[in-house]
Amino acid sequence: MTEVAASDQLLVVIDPVARRTDGESVRIAKDVLSAGAATKVCLPEGPEEFARALARRGSRRPVVVGDDRALLRTVSLLHRQRELAACALSLVPVGGVLSLARSLGVPTGAVAAARAVLDGAERRMDLLVDDSDGVVLGALRIPSGPSPARVPSPVDGDAGAHPWLRSCQSLVRTLVARPPRSASVPGPGPSRLRVEVDGVTVVDLDQPVETVSVTPGFPAGGAEVEVRPVSVGAEASPLRAVGRRVTVSGADFRYRADSVVGGPVRTRTWTVREGAWGLTLPVG
Structure with missing residues (x-):
């Protein structure tokens, strides 16, 4: 670990979602950071302004105030600009999606995170890093899993409509939008995939699998790969491998890289970049 001087100049980029979600935590974080270091605060309104703020940071150390998605956006931008290796990031987690921040060891309280x-x-x-230049910080999962979403009703209307119209809309939603009680939405079925780790086939197309997960950094410089075959009778034991290069191919599949769903693709290769990015964490 390299000690970080508290006197560093900070570029504090506050994600708009964080400002809308928890303005009080944003204020606390800004106050603590401003009291401890020279800060320049940026309030981007969208992805383009977010990217411009990072690009114009100069020698300032970037501090992202936001959730997992804001951190992923920052790492992805710096990676594509080929500036990730020379840039130590800091994160103050604010928002509703913080599982990645927790898993990385970032404190989730505004004061504790700002002190860190x-x-x-x-x-x-x-x-x-995949072959389309996408990045994964925490974990990769195949398939991506179901993404339940509300199906809009063709009779959705203005909230200020007449009471009789709202009653008709409610009745039509009940008859049209809701599935019968006996109906069920099927989840993702078994996938037929070829999984190769450093050129060695772990599972081939003739053996259907439930899930494939890839986690970088376990051990350092490598990725842990776990394949769960479809069980027949007794539960099948997972297949595990460790390597630096993972290729998955087969029928069209989607994957979840941290909180982002990618695909469908027929083949994708992920390669471990050892020590590729830096994050400021509490000492001890």
Whole structure:
């Protein structure tokens, strides 16, 4: 770990979703950071302004105030600009999606996270990079899993409609939008995939699988791959392998890289980049 001086100049980029979700935590984080270091605060309104703020950071150390998606956006931008290796990131988690931040060891309280920015140390971590230049910080999962979404009703109307119209809309939603009680929405079925780790086939197309998961950094410089075959009778034991390069191919499949769903693709390769990015974490 490399000690981070509290006197560093900070570029504090506050994600718009964080401002809408929890303005009080944003205010607390900004106050703690401003009291401990020279700060420039940016309030981007969208992805383009977010990217411009990062590009114009100069020698300032970027601090992202936002959730997992804001962190992923930041790492992806710096990776595509080929500036990730020389940039130590800091995160103050604010928002509704914080599972990645927790898994990385970032405190989720505004005060504790801001203090870690000022007094913490940079930890270098591994990264998965795919052949389309996408990144994975925490975990990769195939298939991506179901993504339940509300199906809009053709009779959705203005909330200020007449009471008799709202009653008709409610009746039509009941008859049209809701599935019968006996009906069920099928989940993702078994996949037929070929999974190769460093050129060695772990599972082939003739053996259907339930899930494939890939986690970078276990061990350092490698990725842990776990394949769960479809069980027939007794539960099948998972197949495990460790390597630096993972290729998955087969019928069209989707995958979840951290909180982002990608695909469908027929083949994708992920490669471990050892120590590719740095995150400021509490010391000890």
